[in-house]
Amino acid sequence: MNIIELRGINKIYGSGGSKVHVLKDIDLDIESGDFVAIIGQSGSGKSTLMNIIGCLDTSTSGAYKISGEDIEGMSADDLATLRSRYIGFIFQRYNLLTSLSAQENVELPAVYSGEKLEARRARAKKLLENLDMGERTTHLPSELSGGQQQRVSIARALMNGGNIILADEPTGALDSKSGENVIEILQKLNEMGHTVILVTHDPKVAATANRVIEIKDGRIIGDERLKPNQNSSKVYELKKDLRSTFAYLKDQFVEAFKMSIQAIRAHKMRSMLTMLGIIIGIASVVSVVALGKGSQEKILSDINAMGTNTVVIMPGHGFGDRHSNKYKTLTVHDSDLLARQSYVASSTPAVSASGNITRENISVTGQLQGVGEQYFDVKGLNAEAGRLLTKDDIIKGNAVVVIDQNTKSKLFANEQNQEIIGQTIIFNKQPLRIIGISEKQNANFGPQDTLQMWAPYTAVMNRITGNRNISSITVKVVDDVSMAAAEKNIIRFLTVKHGKEDFFTINTDSIRQTVESTTGTMRLLISCIALISLVVGGIGVMNIMLVSVTERTREIGIRMAVGARRSSVLQQFLIEAVLICIIGGFLGIFFAFGIGVLFKLFVRSFTMSYSAASVVLALVCSTLIGVIFGYIPAKNAAKLNPVDALSSD
Ligand SMILES: Nc1ncnc2c1ncn2[C@@H]1O[C@H](COP(=O)(O)OP(=O)(O)OP(=O)(O)O)[C@@H](O)[C@H]1O
Ligand SMILES: [Mg+2]
Structure with a gap:
């Protein structure tokens, strides 16, 4: 049976004037199990023919069948499959991958054909052992002699079965001893049923083959049978344990x-x-x-320290308004009316006064805020010691005060919190009893070393500023009402009440946005x-x-x-x-x-x-x-x- 059939094969390189006609009308049949040597001068087209037989290259015209399969019209991937199924290459210069060990080089064909890891490992090892390379499996090609490298490449050719072994001058780069060894191996493989096609310059090597074909200028000029082919009936077949498509793809990926x-x-x-x-x-x-x-x-977080869900109402036309302290338009009554609106959760008026804080012989300037009891909740301010203002304090206008950390350190540098609570300080000649000390506030906008104190707004208005005007109203909006809508309503409500818009609002939400x-x-x-x-x-x-x-x-x-x-x-x-x-x-x-x-x-x-x-x-x-x-x-x-x-x- 013919495993290889070439009919009218031509190979032309280049085109136009630089055309080289390398193979001319080659007809060639090679029997399964035969040992064929191809000889000829350098440049006669031997390697070109081998590459076409090995499906590494395609002919310009002509027909080629491997084992009865016509390769006409096959894609690059089909040819790759065909190579991996039938053909093992042995090159003059070994062509091993330099970064892989001997064993990994041998395994490579099986990696691409999708054989299971354990099976291919074992097989590569066995092949190397059969070629006396059992000791050298982990060596890199650079650590092996030429003869050893060629044996690795023979093992690689056999990895997928190597039905057809194509050897292009396998002994060309070897000394005579290693060369003989390689030829012996090829003969043994041939006896096992492998079809061997060998290109050589050496007449002695050619003489070991069964059939010698001579090529000159791209034509077959001689075809001599030295020995009969005794292995044509031995069909060499390798049973392989291939994996499912998914496992194959996964393995390829790995x-x-x-x-x-x-x-x-x-x-x-x-x-x-x-x-x-x-x-x-x-x-x-x-x-x-x-x-x-x-x-x-x-x-x-700084903005949050100003309070969430809140609208602050201030007199004047905006932050830049230099005359805002002249507007005396916001009143406690405004705040009380706002507090009754459905969209308002709470509303606290605030007045502020600055002045002298005195205790014993220390006197400093500071800010006193007159606020409602919800103020601390709105601002998220907690007491470190003592308590904060209560509703009762506001209603009664108690002369009590909560001081901040700055005030505490200025006035009571060496005293414990418990000693400070209950002491009395003087603000603008009015005595105030300390009931609490606030926690250190998050770094906020503005100067951070101001002394801040908070007293009931009723107390501040009645005892300290002495008038009914307030400096701001802080409105906390009900949770499920949008801030924008609430702000709009507040503006409309106060504009109607005052007859004109003599105030402005700040909405923390819009600042945040x-x-x-x-x-x-x-x-x-x-x-x-x-x-x-x-x-x-x-x-x-x-x-x-x-x-x-x-x-x-x-x-x-x-x-x-x-x-x-x-x-x-x-x-x-x-x-x-x-x-x-x-x-x-x-x-x-x-x-x-x-x-x-x-x-x-x-x-x-x-x-x-x-x-x-x-x-x-x-x-x-x-x-x-x-x-x-x-x-x-x-x-x-x-x-x-x-x-x-x-x-x-
Ligand atoms: N890619 C190519 N483009 C153009 N011409 C090429 C190409 N490859 C080979 N040839 C030419 O084809 C001819 C045959 O080359 P080939 O390699 O088959 O010769 P060979 O018989 O193997 O020679 P050697 O014994 O020296 O290896 C040569 O004349 C070469 O110059
Ligand atoms: Mg060549």
């Missing part, structure tokens, strides 16, 4: 992943430099976002700049991957020769790019956290706030960059023609 890691480790410096762009990009995106978020949180939107815009802007650095990093990755593909063309050719499909090659390079980017991404995040730690050491007022979302986004970004910028180089690698790739240096 293998591509392992090989990518090996490739990255083989070029540590280069990989590191490639990652640098991604590291800087990701670190800047993550830390800029964290910085923006941290400062926003700080500002918002303004802050959120401005810091949000800033963050977006800076993030865009950081994103540009990520894109630059991505282009760096693409650049290096393109170089890497060019540099590793031969490796790609070898992988294709042993049965790698285009998709496997694409997958491997893509994984490599993505892996570089993801590692870069992780390092970038790590750096961003490092920046946060440093920031904490130097800046006290707020800390960077990292969000899980920005970290996840950073990783997604770096993966995407890997995919986007790795695709073109990977595609280039997968598009390579196996023969061209193999012949590159």
